[in-house]
Amino acid sequence: MASLDAKQPIHDGSSKAEEGDLDVDQLHIDPAKEVKLLAKLDLAFTPVIMLVYLSCFLDRSNIGNVKTAGMPTDIHASAEQFSAAVSIFYATYVAFEIPWSVLLKKLTPRYLLTALCIVWSLVTIFSGFISNVGGLYATRLILGACEGGLFPCLNLYLTMVYRREEQAKRVSYLFVCTAISGAFGGLLAYGILHMDGISGMAGWRWLYIIEGLFSVVVAAAVFFGLPNDPSNAYFLNAEEKELMRIRAVQRQAYMGSEEFDWAEVKIAFRDPKVYLSGCIQFCQDILLYGFSTFLPSIIQGMGYNTLQSQYFTIPVYVAGGLSFLAFAFISDRLTIRAPFVLFANMFGIVGYILLLTKTSDGVKFFATFLCAIAVYNGPGLNLTWLNVNVAPHYRRATAIGLQQTIGNTAGIVAGQIYRNVPYRLGNGFSLGALCVSQALIASKYLYIRHCNKTKERIVNGEIPDTRKIKTGDRALDFVYHL
Structure with a gap:
């Protein structure tokens, strides 16, 4: 079985569990009670x-x-300057991902995430008042520095709550939000753009202001809704807190020590699967950032007007989000990752080929639905694949930050390849990225399978254990998800 259970030894890098006052016989959880606990946590x-x-x-x-x-x-921004504004966001975004993820525990999730949310909310509001390209560049740089910490930190927060085999479903919620933001953003834009001229302000200015105010409200929800210690959350009763404590012991090999250790950071930086994952993420993020940013323009290029191009994005985003929920649910049930990423990417390959060929606008619109399946499943499932295969906490924090740093440099590329209708360069580049990603996914699968087989041979006494690192995910009883 891929995850550790009560009968397996606990490895946290220090040879003993921190919850040492519980013996093995106590490490049993009633499945029915655990289902109720998970439902309560999710809610x-x-x-x-x-x-x-x-x-x-x-x-x-x-x-x-x-x-x-x-x-x-x-x-007064040219096409090149506007593309630069899209790309420049990722310069600070990727620079701050590792620092924020490593600092999560020290600064605490509640205060760090709330502070980041407040700052990017204010920046979004101020974006409604910019009057030149310099102002656009400045707001995009600050926005990137703040938002760079959110995704890796939220992923780490999920690992503090859920088991390895429970995570793809929860990570899927984040990428479903990416899809929902596209759908909701299109619907919101459709409504707000009708405010064009109110108080002498353009509709796009109202869009920034109203969406920024919405984010301020969300910051309050983060502060009161995300406890620093999920195992002692205010909504859990005594029995549920004890269940969380037992689950923490069972997951000790995955979580590891609470103390920061530079050695774990170095291990992550030397881990081949982190770099393979980062390269896959880069290819998949070419799609994610190009598609999610420029879908309204892609649809507008099919001959639709400004308002139509906003609300026609909604069903595409919804389809992408729902497909990811389905893929993630099955992936968790089977604890299999790579085959689902490979399968989802096949839809994207067909979709981008249709966008590049001379077909009717109806066929091209259908192609965007196919692309959406790869756009959301690829990055999400690949990230989950890394989440569940790196331990303990600070090794995983560094790995996630590094993988996201590599992957999110794709945003710089996406801003440059989607410039002019009908976006043949952007769509062609995305198709090529998908094909490269397929090869990288197969390579990572073979590498991880080799690692599992090596551990198995060591356990069976077929070969000596000459490995230098034997803790965390390198422990012999830690089986990597394929």
């Missing part, structure tokens, strides 16, 4: 986590909505 945490990520992605991707609403003309 409490999921809405807050989804709201904050929805807010984050909405404030990031609305630059695609304001483009079709005339913002470049109003601030």
Whole structure:
């Protein structure tokens, strides 16, 4: 079995569990009670986590909505300058991912995430008052520095609550929010752009202001809704807190010591699967950032007007989000990752080929639905694949931050390849990225399978254990998810 249970030894890098006052016989949880506990955790945490990520992605991707609403003309930005503004966001975004993820426990989830949310909310509001390209560049840089910490920190927070085999479903909530933000953003933009001219302000300015105010409200929800210690959350009763304590002991090999250790950071930086995962994420994020930012423009290029291009994005985003929920649920049940990423990418390959060929606008619109399946499943399932295969906490924190740093540099590329209708360069580049990703996924699968087989041979006494690192995910009883 891929996850540790009560009968397996506990490895946390220090040879003993920190919850040493519980013996093995006590490490049993009634399955029915655990199902109820998980339902309660989901009900409490999921809405807050989804709201904050929805807010984050909405404030990031609305630059695609304001483009079709005339913002470049109003601030006298050329096509090249606007593309640079899309790309420049990721310069600070990738620079701050590792620092924020490593500092999560020290600064505590509640205070760190709330502070980041407040700052990017204010920046979004101020974006409604910019009058030149310099102002756009400045707000995008600050926005990137704040939002860079959210995704890796939320992923780490999930690992503090859920087992390895429970995580793809929960990570899927974040990427569903990416899809929802696209759908909600399109619907919101459709409504707010009708405010064009009110108080002498353009509709795109109202879009920034209103979405920024929404994010301020979300910051309050984060502060009161995400406890620093999920195992002692205010909504849990005494019995449920004890269940959380037992689950923590069972997951000790995955979580590890609470103390920061530079050695764990170094191990993560030398781990081949982190770099393979990062390269896969880079390819998949080419799609995610290009598609989510420029879908309104892609649809507008099919001959639809500004308002139509906003609300026609809604069903595409919904389809992408629902497909990820389905894939993630099955992936968790089977504890299999790579085959689902490979399968989802096949839809994207077909979709981008249709966008690049001479077909009717109806076929091209259908192609966007196929692309959406790969756009959301690829990055989400790949990240989960890394989440569940790195331990303990600070090794995983570094790994997630490094993987996201590598992957999110794709945002810089995405801003440059989607410039002019009909976006043949962008769609062609995305197709190529998908094909490269398929090869990398197969390579990572073979590498991880080799690691599992090596551990198995050591356990069976077929070969000596000459490995230098034997803790965390390198422990012999830690089986990597394929």
